[in-house]
Amino acid sequence: MELTSFLLLSNIQGFWPFFVVIITAFIVMIKALKAHFVDKFSKKPKPKLPPGPKPWPIIGNLPGLLANKPTHKWMHKLMKEMNTEIACIRLGNAYVIPVTCPTIASEFLRKHDATFASRSLSLCSDLISDGYSTTVLTPFGDQWKKMKKIITHDLLSPHKHIWLHDKRTEEADNLMFYVYNKCQYVNNDGVSGLVNIRSATRHYCCNLIRKIIFNSRYFGKGRMDGGPGPEEVEHVDSLFDLLKYVFAFSVYDYLPYLEGLHLDGQEKKVKETLKIIKKYHDPIVQERIKQWNDGLKVVEEDWLDVMISLRDANNNPALTSEEINAQIIELMMATVDNPSNAFEWALAEMINQPELLQRAVEELDSVVGKERFVQEYDIPKLNYVKACAREAFRLHPSAPFIPPHVAMSDIKVGNYFIPKGSQIILSRQELGRNSKVWSEPYKFKPERHLKSDGSDVVLTDPSLKLMSFSTGRRSCPGVTLGTTMTVMIFARLIHGFTWNAPPNVSTINLAESRDDTFLAEPLVVVAKPRLTHELYHL
Numbered sequence: 329m330e331l332t333s334f335l336l337l338s339n340i341q342g343f344w345p346f347f348v349v350i351i352t353a354f355i356v357m358i359k360a361l362k363a364h365f366v367d368k369f370s371k372k373p374k375p376k377l378p379p380g381p382k383p384w385p386i387i388g389n390l391p392g393l394l395a396n397k398p399t400h401k402w403m404h405k406l407m408k409e410m411n412t413e414i415a416c417i418r419l420g421n422a423y424v425i426p427v428t429c430p431t432i433a434s435e436f437l438r439k440h441d442a443t444f445a446s447r448s449l450s451l452c453s454d455l456i457s458d459g460y461s462t463t464v465l466t467p468f469g470d471q472w473k474k475m476k477k478i479i480t481h482d483l484l485s486p487h488k489h490i491w492l493h494d495k496r497t498e499e500a501d502n503l504m505f506y507v508y509n510k511c512q513y514v515n516n517d518g519v520s521g522l523v524n525i526r527s528a529t530r531h532y533c534c535n536l537i538r539k540i541i542f543n544s545r546y547f548g549k550g551r552m553d554g555g556p557g558p559e560e561v562e563h564v565d566s567l568f569d570l571l572k573y574v575f576a577f578s579v580y581d582y583l584p585y586l587e588g589l590h591l592d593g594q595e596k597k598v599k600e601t602l603k604i605i606k607k608y609h610d611p612i613v614q615e616r617i618k619q620w621n622d623g624l625k626v627v628e629e630d631w632l633d634v635m636i637s638l639r640d641a642n643n644n645p646a647l648t649s650e651e652i653n654a655q656i657i658e659l660m661m662a663t664v665d666n667p668s669n670a671f672e673w674a675l676a677e678m679i680n681q682p683e684l685l686q687r688a689v690e691e692l693d694s695v696v697g698k699e700r701f702v703q704e705y706d707i708p709k710l711n712y713v714k715a716c717a718r719e720a721f722r723l724h725p726s727a728p729f730i731p732p733h734v735a736m737s738d739i740k741v742g743n744y745f746i747p748k749g750s751q752i753i754l755s756r757q758e759l760g761r762n763s764k765v766w767s768e769p770y771k772f773k774p775e776r777h778l779k780s781d782g783s784d785v786v787l788t789d790p791s792l793k794l795m796s797f798s799t800g801r802r803s804c805p806g807v808t809l810g811t812t813m814t815v816m817i818f819a820r821l822i823h824g825f826t827w828n829a830p831p832n833v834s835t836i837n838l839a840e841s842r843d844d845t846f847l848a849e850p851l852v853v854v855a856k857p858r859l860t861h862e863l864y865h866l
């Protein structure tokens with residue numbers, strides 16, 4: 329090859345990479361310009377965020393949040409004023425998207441379930457879940473997958489449900505014994521049989537979950553009448569405090585850089601509450617782990633044993649003691665509020681509409697008779713009682729929203745753009761009261777759930793026309809236990825006692841609490857045993 333041709337060729341070869349870069353940059357620039365101008369001048373409308381109040385720079389709609397408590401009422405009112413069933417409320421940097429329509433809710437949790445399977449981060453969730461080591465509060469990822477699998481397959485499987493049958497019956501019997509004892513009590517005004525339904529049902533739920541987890545109703549000595557001792561009262565109150573904090577819209581979760589200022593004292597309150605709960609739980613967990621390690625315990629008797637005994641693929645303990653402790657608190661929180669709140673509201677509604685109570689009693693008498701208490705095997709035949717429970721879930725859910733579902737990528741839902749990181753909060757209250765779905769939505773009408781062919785009434789609703797156990801990847805794994813507990817409270821108490829308003833009260837006040845979705849005042853009503861007295865004694 330001649331020298332000049334060689335130089336020319338090597339120059340061209342040296343130029344190649346440069347040439348490729350220039351061409352690539354040119355193509356990218358053309359594409360970007362095209363995208364920009366097509367976007368700008370295209371007739372196709374760009375998907376917009378759902379409608380919402382105009383946000384301020386940086387803080388978004390936080391002033392509205394701070395000025396309008398409780399937050400759920402503010403959000404629902406805004407949506408009604410804007411005549412929308414989906415809204416976008418910007419809190420700091422977060423897009424919070426409340427939804428009140430079952431069709432839109434289904435788009436999120438059925439059609440695009442995989443995109444919305446995460447949870448939001450918050451100071452309170454972080455503390456309760458011990459750094460997101462649990463199930464309910466933990467964002468999508470390996471830890472959530474591990475814990476959800478354990479909860480679903482090792483604690484709440486059909487086999488384990490049967491295994492725990494006797495513990496559930498023992499607590500249902502104790503509930504009857506406790507209420508029966510209350511019937512014997514005459515207060516200072518000479519009124520006998522006054523029962524605080526909120527207290528009785530909350531303690532039943534918590535007794536049951538304590539029995540399932542720790543194989544014990546009481547932390548301390550308990551009470552001879554079947555009621556809670558001071559330890560149990562403190563324990564249950566603390567669980568309900570945690571539920572309150574976990575659903576509070578704390579401004580620090582949206583402006584995390586203010587967190588160190590501790591302005592609302594939430595961190596302190598949550599830590600103090602957790603300290604109370606851990607005072608009861610931790611010694612039991614530590615002692616039990618020791619018993620298993622020392623070979624003093626070899627038979628599984630409750631969920632704690634199951635959790636301690638679980639092994640991973642390398643035969644190491646599947647759960648650390650920190651994971652066990654945090655998961656126990658979360659499971660207790662998941663169990664205590666729904667069944668108790670449903671019965672308290674339903675009984676209040678049914679005392680005001682005695683024909684409903686009468687119909688439930690007739691069903692129970694015809695299925696169970698009057699010689700024994702209701703048992704779990706009666707549940708399939710108690711369609712009217714289940715319809716009452718379902719109606720209570722529809723009209724009076726225990727919380728205004730379900731825990732937030734977080735978008736893991738940008739996505740279009742319906743006609744709206746939902747940015748990655750958005751927090752979708754499905755309104756339990758407004759889904760169940762949506763007038764496009766339900767006639768007379770504010771009326772307590774159990775018969776609306778009865779099927780014309782008499783087929784089984786269930787408490788689940790995957791169509792999300794009412795929000796009970798939700799649907800999709802983050803749905804509740806406690807459907808069987810939750811349903812059993814709820815129906816047993818309804819069936820046992822309606823079958824075992826007559827219920828009336830206290831003397832001098834003509835109708836039960838159905839006002840909702842100012843701050844949450846519970847009845848404004850705990851329901852206190854008069855009970856009288858309906859069945860042979862021997863039955864109630866343990």
Ligand code: HEM
Pocket residue numbers: 463464465476479659662663666667730731795796797798799801802803804805806807809810811814
């Ligand atoms: C009547 C009783 C109950 C009702 C109405 C209920 C309702 C719910 C709802 C609405 C959710 C949120 C679902 C979502 O985010 O889409 C949930 C989640 C959950 N529930 Fe329940 N629940 C009940 C009882 C229980 C019980 C007894 C347990 C276990 C002991 C339990 C364990 C859980 C867990 C672990 C989750 C989190 C699932 C996840 O994030 O992947 N629930 N429940």
